[in-house]
Amino acid sequence: MRRIWLKSLGYFAGLVVLVMAGVMVFKPNVNPDQAVVLRVVDGDTLKVNYQGRPERIRLLGIDTPESAVNPKARRDSRRTKKDLKNIILLGQQAKKYVQDRVKPGMVLHLEFDVRKNDQYGRMLAYVYLPDGRMLNEEILRDGYALVLTIPPNVKYQQRFLEAFQQARNERAGLWSGL
Numbered sequence: 001m002r003r004i005w006l007k008s009l010g011y012f013a014g015l016v017v018l019v020m021a022g023v024m025v026f027k028p029n030v031n032p033d034q035a036v037v038l039r040v041v042d043g044d045t046l047k048v049n050y051q052g053r054p055e056r057i058r059l060l061g062i063d064t065p066e067s068a069v070n071p072k073a074r075r076d077s078r079r080t081k082k083d084l085k086n087i088i089l090l091g092q093q094a095k096k097y098v099q100d101r102v103k104p105g106m107v108l109h110l111e112f113d114v115r116k117n118d119q120y121g122r123m124l125a126y127v128y129l130p131d132g133r134m135l136n137e138e139i140l141r142d143g144y145a146l147v148l149t150i151p152p153n154v155k156y157q158q159r160f161l162e163a164f165q166q167a168r169n170e171r172a173g174l175w176s177g178l
Contacts, residue, residue: 037106042067043094043144046102050110050123058122059136060113061160063148065174067091090174094144097173101138106130113153124153140164143173 035048043064066073077084109128140163
């Protein structure tokens, strides 16, 4: 009886090892902090595949002009007393800047801060390009965004303010016409 029990235990252990090996072999190789670009929505929003699902990523710490007529573009026009067409033109320039750097199929690394989603269901992230540069900061440094820090997501606030000031001082990007 003891031999039969030991033999059965051996078969069971072997089966467990095979099942575990199968799980390891067939487990998708997905880094939870990586996303694959589907498209650029505008200068501060990307559509990505994240953990097998399409998601909108809102770039933390920055704000670019709207690239299409919508309620926010109209509010910005009234608030700043700037022509709506001009705001949209600037937004389209910011979107093109991002499209020139971020291509569909590109793998990006995401870093989250305290709050991971906004009230619209978008994921909030600092986005890193394949070469390690932070996209959020690059957009600021090259003059295509304003700093927009909303607590509690303030991790890179000072770094972003410095990049923004550099762009303004150098009249880079959207600031070239000033």
